Amino acid sequence: MESKFWHAYVNYYTITVDVLLLIGIYFFLKLPKEKKANSLYWLPLVILGFSVIYEALGGYVNSNFEFKKAVNEFLGNTENPMYNIWLYNISNKQITTVLFLFLIKIWIEPSKKKYINWMISIFLITAVVFQLTGVEPLYLDQPFIAALAANIVLVSCGLYFIGMITNDHYLDSHPLRLISFWQTTILLFTYSLIYINSVARIYIFGISRELAINMANIDRVLGISVRAMLLLIIISPFLNKVFDREPFYVPSRKSDLIS
Amino acid sequence: MNPTEDQIYVIIFATLFLGGIMSTFVISMVFIHRQRQVQNRQKMDQIKSEHEKTLLNIENEIQQETLTYIGRELHDNIGQLLSLAKLNFGSLKENKREEGKEILSQAIQEVRGLSKQLNLDWVETLSINEFIAQQLERIQNTGFCEASLEADLELLDLPKDHKLVLIRVIQESLNNAIKHASPDKIHVSIYENGSSKHILIKDDGKGFDTSQDSQGSGMFNLRKRMETIGGQFELNSVIGKGTEITLTLPN
Numbered sequence: 173m174e175s176k177f178w179h180a181y182v183n184y185y186t187i188t189v190d191v192l193l194l195i196g197i198y199f200f201l202k203l204p205k206e207k208k209a210n211s212l213y214w215l216p217l218v219i220l221g222f223s224v225i226y227e228a229l230g231g232y233v234n235s236n237f238e239f240k241k242a243v244n245e246f247l248g249n250t251e252n253p254m255y256n257i258w259l260y261n262i263s264n265k266q267i268t269t270v271l272f273l274f275l276i277k278i279w280i281e282p283s284k285k286k287y288i289n290w291m292i293s294i295f296l297i298t299a300v301v302f303q304l305t306g307v308e309p310l311y312l313d314q315p316f317i318a319a320l321a322a323n324i325v326l327v328s329c330g331l332y333f334i335g336m337i338t339n340d341h342y343l344d345s346h347p348l349r350l351i352s353f354w355q356t357t358i359l360l361f362t363y364s365l366i367y368i369n370s371v372a373r374i375y376i377f378g379i380s381r382e383l384a385i386n387m388a389n390i391d392r393v394l395g396i397s398v399r400a401m402l403l404l405i406i407i408s409p410f411l412n413k414v415f416d417r418e419p420f421y422v423p424s425r426k427s428d429l430i431s
Numbered sequence: 432m433n434p435t436e437d438q439i440y441v442i443i444f445a446t447l448f449l450g451g452i453m454s455t456f457v458i459s460m461v462f463i464h465r466q467r468q469v470q471n472r473q474k475m476d477q478i479k480s481e482h483e484k485t486l487l488n489i490e491n492e493i494q495q496e497t498l499t500y501i502g503r504e505l506h507d508n509i510g511q512l513l514s515l516a517k518l519n520f521g522s523l524k525e526n527k528r529e530e531g532k533e534i535l536s537q538a539i540q541e542v543r544g545l546s547k548q549l550n551l552d553w554v555e556t557l558s559i560n561e562f563i564a565q566q567l568e569r570i571q572n573t574g575f576c577e578a579s580l581e582a583d584l585e586l587l588d589l590p591k592d593h594k595l596v597l598i599r600v601i602q603e604s605l606n607n608a609i610k611h612a613s614p615d616k617i618h619v620s621i622y623e624n625g626s627s628k629h630i631l632i633k634d635d636g637k638g639f640d641t642s643q644d645s646q647g648s649g650m651f652n653l654r655k656r657m658e659t660i661g662g663q664f665e666l667n668s669v670i671g672k673g674t675e676i677t678l679t680l681p682n
Binding site: 333336337338340342343344347348357360361364365368369372375376379380383 | 438439442449450457467468
């Protein structure tokens, strides 16, 4: 069972994400107390930790067929008990997207934060309704929910860029020295390319299975890039010469997610 | 090339195209940011230079006002004291000479007081409350009208530029009341409303129609000056019922 788990779990992607998390935890613990309490630093760590947890769970599910079968049956999927896409749908496509939206929300100007709140609500309601009504079951591929997630993230990144060229705080700064600029850019690329890649992969899977598996590596490389950037956010206070302070950084803020 | 390969190339091309669009978007945003940053800096420099110009004008006006006041004081007060001292020193009586010495000391003190006002250092040492009290005392002493001050708080630790603007605006508001309103009473109150601090200058004079152009430019200048330090200027006046000016201090 254990060797089965390791066989299912270990690959360059999961190992890299694990290493990123360990480095992230080390630097997070070295942060001053005031920064540890700031969602700008703990949220990236939460996303990294969450990625490791769902990848480990994915490995476990693939190594324990009975468990996977039971979950599939619970979700109403008796035809394909081998599928574990439900885990990918709920963790990567839905929860991670919401966490990234919260991250973008920290960086955008206060007057635009309400749009992110609205988009998160719309996304969650749509995802729950689509899954409960069976329009896009949790155990199958969810192109509409994925498209909605990608579009919402792209619009949020757009809001960040609009703020960057209109808000006085951002106009005073140098964007190439802002960690938020690089993270938003990487998210913009990831969500647009992963989307087209995942849509095309379903089609290519029918033509050439090998090519489709190779295309999945694009997802992994982009996933690693995004998570490496999350690590950079945690490390950024130690890289004063490389990154400037964020224009909307509020040191005493207890929770950016509530506002 | 078979149709399958064709379709794969289309997908690769679409991916590259989308990547290209995203790259163009991000690069354009950085360029637009740079352009706006330059424009913003130019705008800030312009505002800064206008602010400095306004402050310079205000300093000149305060000095002008001070010189007029000193001229009047030299003529009406110190000149009179010195003439009286001269008369006393010319007397043969000892007590008159002693009185002359006292008058001379008083004149010296008055001259010292006036000399302090020749530069703007007094702005640093005097608080706004003290300045208003001083101005109202002068008005009261002339017997022109009754003048009173009510302060709920002391306006301390104001930056010099804020103080200069406030002094000039208060001075001009009081001058306007005296020149144009012929009031029986001028009342100034300093109070706090929530987090903002206000100065209310109220007279029971003639009042005027605020929509008339003749009053417009002077009031416009005062309003603009308050805005240069981030404050507000509000004017309310009714013919026959007096005028109220509310100055809201910058937070």
